[in-house]
Amino acid sequence: MSQPSVRLIEGVRPSDETVSFMFEGEKLTGWKGEAIASAVMRAGLRTLRRTRIGDEPRGYYCGMGLCWECAVHVEGQGVVRSCSEPVREGLVISFADGRWDK
Amino acid sequence: MSAYPDSERRLPSRAYDVAVIGGGIFGLFCALTLADAGKSVVVIDRGPVWSEASAVNAGSLGVQNKLPALVPYTLWSWEIWETLAERLGADIGLRRDGGYKIAMTEAEAERLDAVSMQQKALGLDVRRLTQADLRRTAPWISSDCVAATYSPQDGYANPTLVGPALRRAVERSGVEILDDTAVEEIRSGDRLGVVTRRGEIQASKIAITSGAWSGRLAAMVGVRLPISLDVNMVSVTESARPTIENIVTHARGILTLKQVANGSCLIGGGWQGIGTLENQRKEVSYDQLVHNLRLALRVIPGLERLNVVRSWAGYEGVTPDSLPYLGLLPGHRNIYCAACARGGFTLGPLMGQLLGELISHGETSKPIDIFNPGRFAHVAA
Numbered sequence: 001m002s003q004p005s006v007r008l009i010e011g012v013r014p015s016d017e018t019v020s021f022m023f024e025g026e027k028l029t030g031w032k033g034e035a036i037a038s039a040v041m042r043a044g045l046r047t048l049r050r051t052r053i054g055d056e057p058r059g060y061y062c063g064m065g066l067c068w069e070c071a072v073h074v075e076g077q078g079v080v081r082s083c084s085e086p087v088r089e090g091l092v093i094s095f096a097d098g099r100w101d102k
Numbered sequence: 103m104s105a106y107p108d109s110e111r112r113l114p115s116r117a118y119d120v121a122v123i124g125g126g127i128f129g130l131f132c133a134l135t136l137a138d139a140g141k142s143v144v145v146i147d148r149g150p151v152w153s154e155a156s157a158v159n160a161g162s163l164g165v166q167n168k169l170p171a172l173v174p175y176t177l178w179s180w181e182i183w184e185t186l187a188e189r190l191g192a193d194i195g196l197r198r199d200g201g202y203k204i205a206m207t208e209a210e211a212e213r214l215d216a217v218s219m220q221q222k223a224l225g226l227d228v229r230r231l232t233q234a235d236l237r238r239t240a241p242w243i244s245s246d247c248v249a250a251t252y253s254p255q256d257g258y259a260n261p262t263l264v265g266p267a268l269r270r271a272v273e274r275s276g277v278e279i280l281d282d283t284a285v286e287e288i289r290s291g292d293r294l295g296v297v298t299r300r301g302e303i304q305a306s307k308i309a310i311t312s313g314a315w316s317g318r319l320a321a322m323v324g325v326r327l328p329i330s331l332d333v334n335m336v337s338v339t340e341s342a343r344p345t346i347e348n349i350v351t352h353a354r355g356i357l358t359l360k361q362v363a364n365g366s367c368l369i370g371g372g373w374q375g376i377g378t379l380e381n382q383r384k385e386v387s388y389d390q391l392v393h394n395l396r397l398a399l400r401v402i403p404g405l406e407r408l409n410v411v412r413s414w415a416g417y418e419g420v421t422p423d424s425l426p427y428l429g430l431l432p433g434h435r436n437i438y439c440a441a442c443a444r445g446g447f448t449l450g451p452l453m454g455q456l457l458g459e460l461i462s463h464g465e466t467s468k469p470i471d472i473f474n475p476g477r478f479a480h481v482a483a
Contacts, residue, residue: 052341052365068411071340079340079409098342098365100404 021091023072036082036093037063037070048072048082049095071096113280113301118144120461121296121305123285123319124312125151127450128440128457130268131182132309135458137275144303145277146296148284148315152265155313155446158416160336160370161195162358163448165226165255166203167351169424170217171472172449173224178468179452183259186451192267194259195363201256201349202231202240204247204401210353211249217353218251228253242345244403249353256349258360261447288322294436307436307461311454314379314419316427316441320475325431328478329442332418333375333384335391339408341365350401357397367405369398375415384415420444422478426453429460432476439475 017032023040030039037048037060047057048070061069063083070082075092082093120136122129125147136143145151163183168176180198187194203218205211218228231250236243243250273279280298287297288308296303310319320327346361357371373394377383391413399405419442421427426443440457443449456466 052344053363068340068409071409078407096340098340098408100342100345100407 019087019089021087021089021093023093024095030087032087032089034087036072036074036080036085036087036091038083039087040082040093047095049097052098073097073099111300113283113298113303115301115304117304117306118142118278119305120144120307120309121146121303122309122311123147123288123296124310124315124441125269125279125281126154126156126311126313127152127264127268127447128313128454129309129311130272131451131454132311132440132458132461133272133277133454134268134275135455136462137272137277139458139462141462143277144305145272145279146283146285146298146303147279147281150281151269151279155416155418156450157261157265158336158414159261159334159418159447160358160360160368161258161261161362161447162349162351162360162370162445163196163198163257163259164201164349164351164358164445165448166201166218166221166228166251166253167355167358168445168448170220170224171425172443172445173221173226175452175468176445176448177225177255179449180255180257182451182455183257183448186259186264190267190271192263192270194264194267196257196259197363198255198257199348200252200254201351202236202243203251203253203351203353204243205249205353206247206400208248214249214251214353226253227255240348242402242404243350244401246400252348256351258349258362259447260362285319285322288319288437290323290434290437307438309457309461310431310437310439311441311457313441313446314417316419316439318379320431320439323431323434323437325433325475326479327427327431327439327441327475328422329419330422331379332372332420333377333415334370334418335373335375335386335394335413335415336368336370337391337395337410337413339367339369339405340411342367342408345404346402352397352401357394357401359398359402366411367408369394369405369410371397377415377417379417384417386413386415418442418446426473427475428453428457428470428473429475432479440473 015032048059065084072082119141289295317327317329350359424444428440
């Protein structure tokens with residue numbers, strides 16, 4: 001089954017200012033104020049974390065902070081929901097891997 | 103509109119040997135036992151089966167957190183749990199890695215000692231640990247913990263895996279399951295029957311396995327079955343690296359904690375949410391939840407870094423002496439009940455099986471006198 005790719009709605013753009021950040025070792029660019037999940041998906045990446053049982057990919061699901069499927073780890077900050085956390089310059093982001101420390 | 107396409111249809115006119123009202127863990131094990139004994143069985147549920155206490159509890163199969171009178175029954179029920187995955191042909195998330203029961207004050211430590219001595223005398227493998235032992239074997243438990251006992255017999259299973267697997271086994275054994283079929287009336291006497299919103303079901307015998315709702319069903323046939331309602335809360339954290347290897351319970355019964363296969367920690371302990379059977383609410387009380395989570399942090403400080411992903415609440419029916427009801431309803435010869443064990447998920451397989459034995463053979467493989475549903479019939483309301 002083919003999955004829909006991320007498409008921008010014409011004319012919608014949160015900011016003209018761009019920021020760069022790292023996601024799983026890759027350097028990505030997002031718009032200032034954009035959600036982490038949005039910026040990562042615009043870069044063509046859909047996997048935001050992997051499950052502990054079966055090592056399955058997980059990503060953006062409810063999009064409103066309820067389901068926690070999109071959890072990622074932000075260095076120095078801990079685990080956040082990427083659908084509702086703004087991307088910022090210099091963030092170092094990785095799959096949420098359940099560390100007991102920050 | 104119902105979630106079950108069939109559930110708007112009128113029921114075919116059919117007579118069964120036994121109608122089981124309530125498709126939780128008691129009812130499904132009762133149905134399975136009856137079907138194995140060659141009886142024709144229907145399970146009737148007001149909602150989808152396996153959607154209340156059996157489904158929303160935290161899955162603990164604790165032996166140390168049971169009343170002394172229930173310890174032998176807990177061990178017998180564990181015999182069923184031990185082979186259940188194989189019997190159902192499914193993964194049910196069963197683990198028996200042992201558990202710690204902890205005390206945070208001297209008073210709790212005294213209680214822990216008294217109860218564990220009793221449990222030991224009843225055949226439970228339970229050991230008192232020194233603080234040094236505890237630091238060595240469970241460094242993730244706070245050093246503020248003043249005393250602990252350990253039993254290798256504590257464990258847990260995953261209720262969301264058990265339910266569907268058990269349902270499939272029950273259906274394979276020839277039992278008919280009617281979801282979304284609320285019972286409106288029970289006809290007692292010579293022409294026994296269950297009147298539901300979809301029509302009437304004839305049965306030679308009736309089993310009430312309706313948990314917290316059992317009192318209402320017993321009242322339909324003139325029996326007083328006192329049951330009070332707890333609205334227990336459970337919380338689950340985000341997935342974390344496997345660290346907590348055992349279940350943790352508390353000397354005063356106010357905390358249960360485990361880290362399950364997907365890395366999440368489940369936190370319970372009977373802290374009370376909001377709701378009644380009448381208003382059909384079961385909601386989280388954040389005022390209470392705060393205390394539940396604070397206690398969890400005091401016991402396992404490492405939890406502080408983890409996000410709580412969800413909290414929920416579910417009903418649990420509680421009898422006046424916290425022992426289950428199991429047996430014939432007083433004044434009846436073909437209406438039975440099994441419901442409301444403190445620790446019903448642990449005890450459910452045995453309780454359901456014993457009720458099935460009683461209905462099909464007139465006797466049980468374990469004594470059930472202390473569970474007589476008539477024991478409060480003459481106590482003033």
